[in-house]
Amino acid sequence: MLRPKTATCLFCSFNAARHQPALLQWPAPKTASFSTKPVSRPSRMSLAPARKVNTPEQSPAEGARPNRRKQDGPFGGMNLKEANIRGVPERVSPSYGKRGSRPGRKDDPRAGGFKALKMQRALAPVSYGQRTKIKERIREIDSFDHFPLLDSVKSAISTQALPGMEGVVPTPVQKIAIPALLGSEATGRRSKSKAVEEKKEFLIAAETGSGKTLAYLTPTIHAVKKAEMEDEEIQEYNRRLEEEKAAPSLAPSVSEMPHPTTGRPRAIILVPTAELVAQVGNLVKAFSHTVKFRSAMISSAFSGQVIRNRLFSPRGIDVLVTTPHLLSSIADSDPNILSRVTHLVVDEADSLLDRGFSPLSSNIIDRATPSLQQLILCSATIPRSLDNYLRNRFPDIRRLVTPNLHAIPRRVQLGVVDVEREPYRGNKNLACADTIWTVGKAAAEHDGPVKGEMDVKRILVFVNERDTTQEVADYLVTKGIDAIALNRDTPEQRQTEMLASFTLSTPLTAPKEAAHPGSLSDNQPNYLPFGQSAPPVKRRLPNTKVLVTTDLGSRGIDTLAVRHVILYDVPHSTIDFIHRLGRTGRMGRRGRGIVLVGKHDRRDVVAEVRDGMYKGQALI
Numbered sequence: 135m136l137r138p139k140t141a142t143c144l145f146c147s148f149n150a151a152r153h154q155p156a157l158l159q160w161p162a163p164k165t166a167s168f169s170t171k172p173v174s175r176p177s178r179m180s181l182a183p184a185r186k187v188n189t190p191e192q193s194p195a196e197g198a199r200p201n202r203r204k205q206d207g208p209f210g211g212m213n214l215k216e217a218n219i220r221g222v223p224e225r226v227s228p229s230y231g232k233r234g235s236r237p238g239r240k241d242d243p244r245a246g247g248f249k250a251l252k253m254q255r256a257l258a259p260v261s262y263g264q265r266t267k268i269k270e271r272i273r274e275i276d277s278f279d280h281f282p283l284l285d286s287v288k289s290a291i292s293t294q295a296l297p298g299m300e301g302v303v304p305t306p307v308q309k310i311a312i313p314a315l316l317g318s319e320a321t322g323r324r325s326k327s328k329a330v331e332e333k334k335e336f337l338i339a340a341e342t343g344s345g346k347t348l349a350y351l352t353p354t355i356h357a358v359k360k361a362e363m364e365d366e367e368i369q370e371y372n373r374r375l376e377e378e379k380a381a382p383s384l385a386p387s388v389s390e391m392p393h394p395t396t397g398r399p400r401a402i403i404l405v406p407t408a409e410l411v412a413q414v415g416n417l418v419k420a421f422s423h424t425v426k427f428r429s430a431m432i433s434s435a436f437s438g439q440v441i442r443n444r445l446f447s448p449r450g451i452d453v454l455v456t457t458p459h460l461l462s463s464i465a466d467s468d469p470n471i472l473s474r475v476t477h478l479v480v481d482e483a484d485s486l487l488d489r490g491f492s493p494l495s496s497n498i499i500d501r502a503t504p505s506l507q508q509l510i511l512c513s514a515t516i517p518r519s520l521d522n523y524l525r526n527r528f529p530d531i532r533r534l535v536t537p538n539l540h541a542i543p544r545r546v547q548l549g550v551v552d553v554e555r556e557p558y559r560g561n562k563n564l565a566c567a568d569t570i571w572t573v574g575k576a577a578a579e580h581d582g583p584v585k586g587e588m589d590v591k592r593i594l595v596f597v598n599e600r601d602t603t604q605e606v607a608d609y610l611v612t613k614g615i616d617a618i619a620l621n622r623d624t625p626e627q628r629q630t631e632m633l634a635s636f637t638l639s640t641p642l643t644a645p646k647e648a649a650h651p652g653s654l655s656d657n658q659p660n661y662l663p664f665g666q667s668a669p670p671v672k673r674r675l676p677n678t679k680v681l682v683t684t685d686l687g688s689r690g691i692d693t694l695a696v697r698h699v700i701l702y703d704v705p706h707s708t709i710d711f712i713h714r715l716g717r718t719g720r721m722g723r724r725g726r727g728i729v730l731v732g733k734h735d736r737r738d739v740v741a742e743v744r745d746g747m748y749k750g751q752a753l754i
C-alpha cells in the first residue's frame with residue numbers, strides 16, 4: 135500500500151509522535167462528517183443508529199394516530215428521506231445515453247461513490263471500455279523510432295528536448311498522439327483508413343505532467359519541416375542565397391530581401407500566459423537548433439519593438455508561440471499573420487476555450503481555417519463546458535485521450551490538516567505556516583543531494599482568490615518563511631523570475647546549520663504563554679522556498695522539482711484539484727498535496743477526492 139502507516143509523518147519517514155505539535159495527522163483526525171479512510175477498508179466509524187421510521191411492517195395499530203409525515207399541509211414534506219415527487223419516474227434522461235461516450239458500469243458515477251462530487255459533476259466522462267482499448271493499442275510502442283518522424287526531429291528529442299536522459303521512452307500520450315497527428319498507425323505504418331487521414335481536428339487530453347507538449351510539438355515540427363522542403367518558393371529563395379554566397383554580385387543581396395515566411399508563420403502555438411510562452415517557446419527554440427527552422431515567442435513580457443522584430447525578421451518565421459490576446463490584436467492590424475497557418479495548436483484548451491478566452495481563441499481559429507491543415511487542442515482536463523463546445527463546434531474532432539485521464543496519480547498523496555483543531559482554532563495562516571515548517575524541519579534532518587547540505591524544498595501554496603495571495607505570503611514572511619506572492623497583478627517579467635526557481639529541475643541546497651530552527655512553535659510568538667512580555671527571537675526557516683499563487687500558477691507550468699503543494703483553500707471543482715495537485719508528481723515523480731480544511735469547507739468533497747486518488751479512480 136502506498137499509504138504511510140499511522141505512526142509515520144506525512145512528509146518523511148520520521149515518527150509523527152516527535153512533531154511539536156503533532157498537528158498534521160495521518161490519517162487526518164476524524165470528525166463526525168469526515169472520514170479519511172479509503173472506502174475499501176472497513177470503517178472504524180459506525181453510523182449512528184437510524185431513527186426509527188415507520189415501515190409497512192410496522193404500520194401503526196388500528197385506531198392509532200395516522201403517520202404525520204404522510205399528511206398534506208405546510209409541514210407535510212419535512213424530515214423526509216426521499217423527495218417522492220409524484221409523477222416523476224426514476225429514469226435516466228434519454229440524452230444521457232446519446233452523449234457519445236456513455237460511461238461503462240465501472241466508470242459510471244451512478245454506480246456508486248462520489249456522492250458529493252456528483253452534485254458538481256465538472257468533467258466529461260470517458261468510458262472504461264474506451265480506456266482499456268487505448269491501453270491495448272499503445273502497449274507495443276517502446277521507442278520514438280516507432281514513429282515516422284524526420285530523423286532530425288527524432289534526434290532533437292534526445293539531444294535538445296530531453297537532454298541527459300538515457301533510453302527515452304514515449305509517454306502514453308505521446309504514443310497515442312504522435313502517430314495520430316502524423317496520420318500513421320500506432321505501429322508506424324501509414325493508415326489505410328481515409329477517414330482517419332482526413333481528420334484535421336484533434337483533442338489531446340492526458341494527465342498533468344505527462345508530456346503533452348512533446349506530443350503535439352514533434353509532429354507539428356515534422357510537418358513544418360516537411361512543408362518547407364516541398365515549398366518551391368522557399369527552395370527558390372534558398373537556391374538564390376546559395377548562388378549569391380558562391381558568387382557575390384553588386385545586385386541587392388538576397389539575404390536582405392524578406393524571406394517568404396516573414397510575418398506569416400506556418401505553425402502557431404497558443405498558450406494562456408506569458409510564462410507558458412517562455413516555457414514552450416524555449417522548447418521550440420531548442421528543437422530549432424537541430425531541425426533547422428525559425429521560431430519566435432512573443433508575449434506581453436516583450437516590448438513592441440522586440441515583438442515586431444521577431445515577427446517580421448527578414449530571416450522568416452516558421453513556428454510562433456504566443457497568447458490569444460496578443461495574436462488577435464496583431465491579426466486585427468495585420469490579417470496576413472494568419473494567412474499561411476497550416477498547424478494551429480491551442481494548449482490549455484479548457485482555459486483558452488472557456489468563456490473568458492473563447493471569443494478571442496475562436497476568432498483566431500476562424501481566421502486561420504482557410505489554410506489550416508490541423509487544429510490541435512490540448513488539455514489535462516475535459517470539462518463539461520469544453521465537451522459541449524466541441525460537440526457543437528467540432529462534432530468530428532478526434533479525441534486522443536490517455537487511459538488515466540482525470541485521475542490524479544497514486545504516487546501523489548493527499549494529506550488533510552483540520553484548521554479547526556488545536557492549536558490553530560480556525561487560523562488557516564497559522565496552519566499553513568506550521569505545515570511549511572514541518573516540511574522544512576523534516577528535510578533538514580537528512581542530507582540533501584549534496585553531502586552536508588540540506589535540500590531546499592520548493593512548495594506551492596494555492597489560494598482561490600487573487601487578493602489572498604499577498605496576504606498569505608506576508609503572513610508567512612512574518613513567520614520566517616521565504617514566501618512570495620504571484621498573481622495577475624504581478625508584472626510579467628517579475629512572474630517569470632519568480633517561477634524560475636520552481637521550474638528548475640536541478641536540486642537546490644542550503645548549508646546545513648548546526649541547529650535547525652526546529653518547529654514553528656519553538657520560536658514564534660503565536661505560542662507565547664499568556665502574559666509573557668518579550669517574544670522570543672524569531673528564526674528563519676532556511677530550507678524552503680514558497681510561492682503563494684492562484685490558478686495562474688496551476689496551468690501548464692512545468693514544476694518538476696516541486697514535491698509539496700498546499701491547497702490553502704479547498705478548490706472550487708475537481709478541475710482545479712487536478713491542475714493544482716498536478717504541479718507535483720510530474721513525469722513519474724512522487725508528490726504530496728496537503729489540503730487545509732476549515733469550518734466552511736466541503737470536507738465531503740475533499741474526502742471523496744482523496745478516496746478517488748487512493749483508488750486511482752478518475753474524478754468526475
Ligand SMILES: Nc1ncnc2c1ncn2[C@@H]1O[C@H](COP(=O)(O)OP(=O)(O)OP(=O)(O)O)[C@@H](O)[C@H]1O
Pocket residue numbers: 295296299302303304305308340341342343344345346347348513514689690691692694716720721
Ligand atoms: N518521453 C519523456 N520521457 C521523460 N520525460 C519527458 C518525456 N516527455 C516529456 N518529458 C518531460 O516531462 C515534463 C512534463 O512535460 P509537459 O510539460 O509537456 O507536461 P504536460 O502534460 O503538458 O503537463 P501540464 O498538463 O501540467 O501542462 C517535462 O519536463 C518534459 O521535459
